[in-house]
Amino acid sequence: xxxxxxxxxxxxxxxxxxxxxxxxxxxxxxxxxxxxxxxxxxxxxxxxxxxxxxxxxxxxxxxxxxxxxxxxxxxxxxxxxxxxxxxxxxxxxxxxxxxxxxxxxxxxxxxxxxxxxxxxxxxxxxxxxxxxxxxxxxxxxxxxxxxxxxxxxxxxxxxxxxxxxxxxxxxxxxxxxxxxxxxxxxxxxxxxxxxxxxxxxxxxxxxxxxxxxxxxxxxxxxxxxxxxxxxxxxxxxxxxxxxxxxxxxxxxxxxxxxxxxxxxxxxxxxxxxxxxxxxxxxxxxxx
Numbered sequence: 001x002x003x004x005x006x007x008x009x010x011x012x013x014x015x016x017x018x019x020x021x022x023x024x025x026x027x028x029x030x031x032x033x034x035x036x037x038x039x040x041x042x043x044x045x046x047x048x049x050x051x052x053x054x055x056x057x058x059x060x061x062x063x064x065x066x067x068x069x070x071x072x073x074x075x076x077x078x079x080x081x082x083x084x085x086x087x088x089x090x091x092x093x094x095x096x097x098x099x100x101x102x103x104x105x106x107x108x109x110x111x112x113x114x115x116x117x118x119x120x121x122x123x124x125x126x127x128x129x130x131x132x133x134x135x136x137x138x139x140x141x142x143x144x145x146x147x148x149x150x151x152x153x154x155x156x157x158x159x160x161x162x163x164x165x166x167x168x169x170x171x172x173x174x175x176x177x178x179x180x181x182x183x184x185x186x187x188x189x190x191x192x193x194x195x196x197x198x199x200x201x202x203x204x205x206x207x208x209x210x211x212x213x214x215x216x217x218x219x220x221x222x223x224x225x226x227x228x229x230x231x232x233x234x235x236x237x238x239x240x241x242x243x244x245x246x247x248x249x250x251x252x253x254x255x256x257x258x259x260x261x262x263x264x265x266x267x268x269x270x271x272x273x274x275x276x277x278x279x280x281x282x283x284x285x286x287x
Contacts, residue, residue: 023287024070026055030280032232032256035272037084047086048276049232049259050077051204057096065101068112072096074206076230085218085270086261087120090206090230094118094133108139110151118157118208120228128209128225131157137165145171149181157207157227159264194242202252202280205231222266233258234278246287252280 034046057070076090094116101109112135119129137151149167167181177188179198186200207229215223236254243249255275262269 022059022066024055024057024059024285025287026053026282026284028053028280028282030278032234032259032278033276034080035256035259035276036274037086037270037272046080047084048079049256051075052077055096059100062099065099065109068096068098068100068110070096072114072116076206085220085223085263085268087210087214087228089120090208090228091120091122092116092118092206092208093122098135106141108141109136110138111136118206120208120210120214128212131155131207131209155207157209158229159262196240197237198240198252199237200235202234202236203232204234205229220268223263223268226263226268227265229260229262229264231258231260231262232256234280236278236280238280247283247285250280250282250284254278 028051030049030051032049032051034048036046051074053072053074055070055072057068059066059068072092072094074092078086078088078090081088094114096112096114098110098112103109113132114134115130115132117126117129118131119126122129133156134154135151136153137149140148142148147169149165149169151165152162153165154162165182167185169177169179169181171177175190177190179186179188179200183203184200186198188196188198190196207227210223210226210228212225215221215226234252234254234256236252238250238252238254241249241251254277256272256278257275259272259276260269261271
Protein backbone atom coordinates (compact mmCIF):
# COMPACT_ATOMS: atom_id res chain seq x y z
CA UNK A 1 0.00 0.00 0.00
CA UNK A 2 2.90 2.35 0.60
CA UNK A 3 3.56 2.30 -3.14
CA UNK A 4 0.51 4.53 -3.71
CA UNK A 5 1.21 7.15 -1.06
CA UNK A 6 3.13 9.64 -3.12
CA UNK A 7 1.32 9.26 -6.39
CA UNK A 8 0.77 12.84 -7.64
CA UNK A 9 -2.07 11.67 -9.87
CA UNK A 10 -5.60 12.96 -9.21
CA UNK A 11 -7.52 11.98 -12.33
CA UNK A 12 -11.29 12.44 -12.44
CA UNK A 13 -13.96 11.64 -14.94
CA UNK A 14 -14.99 15.25 -15.41
CA UNK A 15 -14.59 17.32 -18.53
CA UNK A 16 -11.48 19.39 -19.12
CA UNK A 17 -11.73 22.99 -17.99
CA UNK A 18 -13.34 25.41 -20.42
CA UNK A 19 -12.27 28.66 -18.73
CA UNK A 20 -9.22 30.35 -20.36
CA UNK A 21 -7.20 30.45 -17.11
CA UNK A 22 -8.82 28.23 -14.43
CA UNK A 23 -7.23 27.63 -11.02
CA UNK A 24 -7.25 24.59 -8.74
CA UNK A 25 -6.44 25.24 -5.07
CA UNK A 26 -6.24 22.92 -2.07
CA UNK A 27 -5.54 23.42 1.63
CA UNK A 28 -5.42 20.46 4.02
CA UNK A 29 -4.55 20.23 7.72
CA UNK A 30 -4.65 17.15 9.92
CA UNK A 31 -3.58 16.03 13.39
CA UNK A 32 -2.71 12.49 14.43
CA UNK A 33 -2.45 11.70 18.13
CA UNK A 34 0.62 10.19 19.79
CA UNK A 35 1.77 6.86 18.40
CA UNK A 36 4.14 4.62 20.33
CA UNK A 37 7.28 3.39 18.57
CA UNK A 38 9.36 0.56 19.97
CA UNK A 39 13.10 0.03 19.44
CA UNK A 40 14.48 -3.40 20.24
CA UNK A 41 11.39 -4.15 22.32
CA UNK A 42 12.54 -1.73 25.04
CA UNK A 43 12.35 2.00 24.35
CA UNK A 44 9.03 3.64 23.57
CA UNK A 45 8.39 7.14 22.27
CA UNK A 46 4.99 8.74 21.82
CA UNK A 47 5.22 10.84 18.65
CA UNK A 48 2.31 12.89 17.36
CA UNK A 49 1.96 14.48 13.92
CA UNK A 50 0.64 17.72 12.44
CA UNK A 51 0.33 17.81 8.64
CA UNK A 52 -0.23 20.81 6.36
CA UNK A 53 -0.52 20.85 2.57
CA UNK A 54 -1.08 23.82 0.23
CA UNK A 55 -1.38 23.46 -3.55
CA UNK A 56 -2.17 25.92 -6.35
CA UNK A 57 -2.33 24.81 -9.98
CA UNK A 58 -3.29 26.86 -13.04
CA UNK A 59 -4.87 24.79 -15.82
CA UNK A 60 -4.92 27.02 -18.94
CA UNK A 61 -6.57 25.63 -22.03
CA UNK A 62 -4.30 24.23 -24.77
CA UNK A 63 -5.17 22.94 -28.27
CA UNK A 64 -5.34 19.29 -27.14
CA UNK A 65 -6.26 19.70 -23.48
CA UNK A 66 -5.09 21.66 -20.41
CA UNK A 67 -1.67 22.57 -19.06
CA UNK A 68 -0.99 22.10 -15.32
CA UNK A 69 1.30 24.82 -13.93
CA UNK A 70 1.60 25.39 -10.21
CA UNK A 71 3.33 24.80 -6.91
CA UNK A 72 2.84 22.72 -3.76
CA UNK A 73 4.11 22.72 -0.18
CA UNK A 74 3.58 19.91 2.33
CA UNK A 75 4.99 19.46 5.82
CA UNK A 76 4.64 16.66 8.38
CA UNK A 77 5.75 17.94 11.81
CA UNK A 78 6.51 15.49 14.62
CA UNK A 79 6.73 15.97 18.37
CA UNK A 80 8.83 14.20 21.02
CA UNK A 81 11.54 13.06 18.59
CA UNK A 82 14.64 13.98 20.61
CA UNK A 83 17.29 11.28 20.21
CA UNK A 84 15.04 9.06 18.06
CA UNK A 85 15.69 7.96 14.48
CA UNK A 86 12.78 10.19 13.50
CA UNK A 87 13.14 13.71 12.04
CA UNK A 88 11.38 16.76 13.45
CA UNK A 89 9.70 17.22 10.06
CA UNK A 90 9.32 15.80 6.55
CA UNK A 91 8.82 18.49 3.92
CA UNK A 92 8.30 18.98 0.19
CA UNK A 93 8.35 22.24 -1.77
CA UNK A 94 7.88 21.59 -5.46
CA UNK A 95 6.55 22.79 -8.79
CA UNK A 96 3.67 21.08 -10.57
CA UNK A 97 4.23 20.80 -14.34
CA UNK A 98 1.97 18.67 -16.45
CA UNK A 99 -0.64 18.24 -19.13
CA UNK A 100 -4.17 16.79 -19.28
CA UNK A 101 -5.43 15.51 -22.63
CA UNK A 102 -8.69 14.05 -23.84
CA UNK A 103 -8.63 11.41 -26.59
CA UNK A 104 -12.05 11.00 -28.10
CA UNK A 105 -15.01 10.81 -25.74
CA UNK A 106 -13.71 8.03 -23.48
CA UNK A 107 -10.04 8.56 -22.56
CA UNK A 108 -8.40 11.16 -20.31
CA UNK A 109 -4.59 11.20 -19.96
CA UNK A 110 -2.34 13.00 -17.50
CA UNK A 111 1.43 13.50 -17.44
CA UNK A 112 2.91 15.38 -14.49
CA UNK A 113 6.36 16.08 -13.02
CA UNK A 114 7.00 17.63 -9.58
CA UNK A 115 10.59 18.93 -9.45
CA UNK A 116 11.50 20.39 -6.08
CA UNK A 117 13.05 20.02 -2.64
CA UNK A 118 12.24 16.90 -0.62
CA UNK A 119 13.94 16.87 2.76
CA UNK A 120 13.69 17.31 6.51
CA UNK A 121 14.64 20.99 6.26
CA UNK A 122 14.23 23.45 3.41
CA UNK A 123 17.06 25.67 4.68
CA UNK A 124 20.09 23.41 4.37
CA UNK A 125 21.46 20.65 2.13
CA UNK A 126 19.37 21.97 -0.75
CA UNK A 127 21.47 20.20 -3.38
CA UNK A 128 20.90 16.83 -1.68
CA UNK A 129 17.14 17.44 -1.37
CA UNK A 130 16.52 17.92 -5.10
CA UNK A 131 14.26 15.30 -6.68
CA UNK A 132 11.86 14.93 -9.62
CA UNK A 133 8.89 12.59 -9.07
CA UNK A 134 6.91 11.79 -12.23
CA UNK A 135 3.43 10.37 -12.85
CA UNK A 136 1.67 9.11 -15.97
CA UNK A 137 -1.90 7.89 -15.91
CA UNK A 138 -5.21 7.67 -17.64
CA UNK A 139 -8.95 7.33 -17.08
CA UNK A 140 -11.22 5.29 -19.36
CA UNK A 141 -14.86 6.37 -19.25
CA UNK A 142 -16.84 3.16 -19.74
CA UNK A 143 -20.07 5.11 -19.18
CA UNK A 144 -21.45 7.77 -16.85
CA UNK A 145 -21.45 5.32 -13.93
CA UNK A 146 -18.15 3.48 -14.44
CA UNK A 147 -14.59 4.77 -14.91
CA UNK A 148 -11.32 2.81 -14.88
CA UNK A 149 -8.01 4.40 -13.81
CA UNK A 150 -4.44 3.13 -14.33
CA UNK A 151 -0.98 4.64 -14.25
CA UNK A 152 2.66 4.61 -13.18
CA UNK A 153 4.59 6.75 -10.72
CA UNK A 154 8.34 7.31 -10.45
CA UNK A 155 10.15 8.63 -7.37
CA UNK A 156 13.96 8.26 -7.21
CA UNK A 157 13.97 8.46 -3.39
CA UNK A 158 11.44 5.69 -2.88
CA UNK A 159 12.33 2.09 -2.06
CA UNK A 160 10.76 0.95 -5.35
CA UNK A 161 11.23 3.91 -7.70
CA UNK A 162 8.71 2.79 -10.35
CA UNK A 163 5.31 1.60 -9.18
CA UNK A 164 1.97 0.92 -10.88
CA UNK A 165 -1.43 2.05 -9.66
CA UNK A 166 -4.98 1.13 -10.62
CA UNK A 167 -8.45 2.06 -9.49
CA UNK A 168 -12.12 2.17 -10.31
CA UNK A 169 -15.01 4.53 -9.75
CA UNK A 170 -18.37 2.79 -9.96
CA UNK A 171 -21.75 4.34 -9.20
CA UNK A 172 -23.53 1.07 -8.41
CA UNK A 173 -26.78 2.59 -7.08
CA UNK A 174 -28.57 5.96 -7.44
CA UNK A 175 -26.93 7.40 -4.30
CA UNK A 176 -23.98 5.03 -3.79
CA UNK A 177 -20.51 4.98 -5.39
CA UNK A 178 -17.36 2.90 -4.97
CA UNK A 179 -14.52 5.38 -5.41
CA UNK A 180 -11.60 2.94 -5.16
CA UNK A 181 -8.92 5.34 -6.41
CA UNK A 182 -5.67 6.02 -4.47
CA UNK A 183 -4.75 7.89 -2.40
CA UNK A 184 -8.25 7.95 -0.83
CA UNK A 185 -10.27 4.81 -1.72
CA UNK A 186 -13.74 5.07 -0.22
CA UNK A 187 -17.42 4.24 -0.43
CA UNK A 188 -19.64 7.30 -0.84
CA UNK A 189 -23.30 7.98 -0.14
CA UNK A 190 -24.66 11.14 -1.74
CA UNK A 191 -27.44 12.76 0.29
CA UNK A 192 -27.78 15.62 -2.13
CA UNK A 193 -25.89 17.49 -4.82
CA UNK A 194 -24.02 19.35 -2.07
CA UNK A 195 -23.51 16.77 0.73
CA UNK A 196 -21.82 13.35 0.59
CA UNK A 197 -20.87 10.91 3.35
CA UNK A 198 -17.86 8.63 2.90
CA UNK A 199 -16.00 5.83 4.67
CA UNK A 200 -12.67 4.34 3.64
CA UNK A 201 -8.92 4.74 3.78
CA UNK A 202 -6.49 7.60 3.30
CA UNK A 203 -2.89 6.97 2.20
CA UNK A 204 -0.28 9.66 2.81
CA UNK A 205 3.45 10.20 3.13
CA UNK A 206 6.60 11.46 1.43
CA UNK A 207 10.00 10.18 0.33
CA UNK A 208 12.76 12.61 1.24
CA UNK A 209 16.47 12.83 2.07
CA UNK A 210 17.41 13.70 5.66
CA UNK A 211 20.13 16.20 6.61
CA UNK A 212 23.77 15.17 6.22
CA UNK A 213 24.33 15.23 10.03
CA UNK A 214 21.03 13.55 10.94
CA UNK A 215 22.75 10.30 11.97
CA UNK A 216 25.52 12.02 13.98
CA UNK A 217 22.87 13.60 16.21
CA UNK A 218 21.27 10.20 16.84
CA UNK A 219 24.28 7.95 17.26
CA UNK A 220 23.96 6.15 13.93
CA UNK A 221 26.16 7.52 11.13
CA UNK A 222 24.43 5.30 8.57
CA UNK A 223 21.53 7.75 8.66
CA UNK A 224 23.58 10.77 7.54
CA UNK A 225 21.92 12.05 4.37
CA UNK A 226 19.90 8.84 4.02
CA UNK A 227 16.74 8.46 1.94
CA UNK A 228 13.63 8.22 4.11
CA UNK A 229 10.12 7.09 3.16
CA UNK A 230 7.46 8.19 5.63
CA UNK A 231 4.15 6.33 5.26
CA UNK A 232 0.74 6.69 6.90
CA UNK A 233 -2.41 4.61 6.40
CA UNK A 234 -5.61 5.98 7.92
CA UNK A 235 -9.10 4.47 8.16
CA UNK A 236 -12.02 6.72 8.89
CA UNK A 237 -15.28 8.36 7.92
CA UNK A 238 -16.37 11.86 7.10
CA UNK A 239 -18.29 14.09 4.74
CA UNK A 240 -17.87 16.37 1.72
CA UNK A 241 -19.82 19.62 1.71
CA UNK A 242 -19.98 21.61 -1.50
CA UNK A 243 -20.55 25.19 -0.40
CA UNK A 244 -20.91 26.11 -4.07
CA UNK A 245 -19.98 24.69 -7.46
CA UNK A 246 -16.46 26.10 -6.90
CA UNK A 247 -15.70 25.41 -3.19
CA UNK A 248 -15.79 22.14 -1.25
CA UNK A 249 -15.01 21.23 2.39
CA UNK A 250 -13.96 17.71 3.42
CA UNK A 251 -13.92 16.61 7.09
CA UNK A 252 -12.69 13.20 8.20
CA UNK A 253 -11.89 11.42 11.47
CA UNK A 254 -10.76 7.94 12.40
CA UNK A 255 -7.58 6.06 13.26
CA UNK A 256 -4.06 5.96 11.83
CA UNK A 257 -3.67 2.19 11.61
CA UNK A 258 -0.16 2.11 10.13
CA UNK A 259 2.75 4.52 10.35
CA UNK A 260 6.40 3.90 9.46
CA UNK A 261 9.70 5.74 9.04
CA UNK A 262 11.72 3.60 6.62
CA UNK A 263 15.42 4.30 5.88
CA UNK A 264 15.21 1.58 3.26
CA UNK A 265 18.75 1.91 1.87
CA UNK A 266 20.36 1.22 5.26
CA UNK A 267 17.77 -1.17 6.68
CA UNK A 268 16.54 1.01 9.57
CA UNK A 269 12.78 1.15 10.21
CA UNK A 270 10.55 2.54 12.93
CA UNK A 271 6.95 1.31 12.88
CA UNK A 272 4.12 2.32 15.21
CA UNK A 273 2.93 -0.32 17.66
CA UNK A 274 -0.76 0.59 17.77
CA UNK A 275 -3.37 2.82 16.08
CA UNK A 276 -3.97 6.43 17.11
CA UNK A 277 -6.86 8.83 16.43
CA UNK A 278 -6.70 11.53 13.75
CA UNK A 279 -8.82 14.38 12.41
CA UNK A 280 -8.47 16.06 9.02
CA UNK A 281 -10.01 19.11 7.36
CA UNK A 282 -9.47 20.24 3.79
CA UNK A 283 -10.91 22.89 1.51
CA UNK A 284 -10.55 22.85 -2.26
CA UNK A 285 -11.63 25.25 -4.95
CA UNK A 286 -11.83 25.36 -8.74
CA UNK A 287 -12.17 28.78 -10.31
